[in-house]
Amino acid sequence: MVHVQLKKDHIRLIRDELTLHAPNEACGVFIGRHQRDSIIVDIVVPIKNSIPSDRSFELDPKEHYEAWNRADEERLDIVGVYHTHPHSKASPSAWDEQSMKNYQTLWVIAGIDGVRGYEWDGCVKQIEINEVP
Numbered sequence: 799m800v801h802v803q804l805k806k807d808h809i810r811l812i813r814d815e816l817t818l819h820a821p822n823e824a825c826g827v828f829i830g831r832h833q834r835d836s837i838i839v840d841i842v843v844p845i846k847n848s849i850p851s852d853r854s855f856e857l858d859p860k861e862h863y864e865a866w867n868r869a870d871e872e873r874l875d876i877v878g879v880y881h882t883h884p885h886s887k888a889s890p891s892a893w894d895e896q897s898m899k900n901y902q903t904l905w906v907i908a909g910i911d912g913v914r915g916y917e918w919d920g921c922v923k924q925i926e927i928n929e930v931p
């Protein structure tokens with residue numbers, strides 16, 4: 799069972815992003831590292847949704863590339879992606895499931911009912927989020 803470790807401030811930032819960009823979805827990536835069965839998130843990088851929509855998102859390619867460079871500079875990795883559901887629950891939509899198959903990493907969704915983590919492993923599996931100070 800994989801866990802993801804997110805700081806309280808990270809979760810606050812993602813929730814703020816949900817409000818800030820509503821009614822459209824907001825998105826971004828996590829910079830961090832893998833440690834045994836945990837994914838440790840060190841930095842949350844909001845990225846422009848290059849196709850603003852209330853049903854899907856697309857990471858702006860330029861900002862996504864800059865995030866990769868930043869991870870490299872910090873000697874860390876891009877360990878996941880997040881996006882928001884301003885109108886629905888924090889569960890993957892059909893569109894998300896398709897995207898999860900194509901981009902297999904940690905997926906965090908902030909919805910009206912909270913923040914949850916998922917991965918694609920033959921099907922959608924939930925990843926437990928450990929909130930740390």
Ligand SMILES: [Zn+2]
Nearest residue numbers: 883890891894
């Ligand atoms: Zn979604």
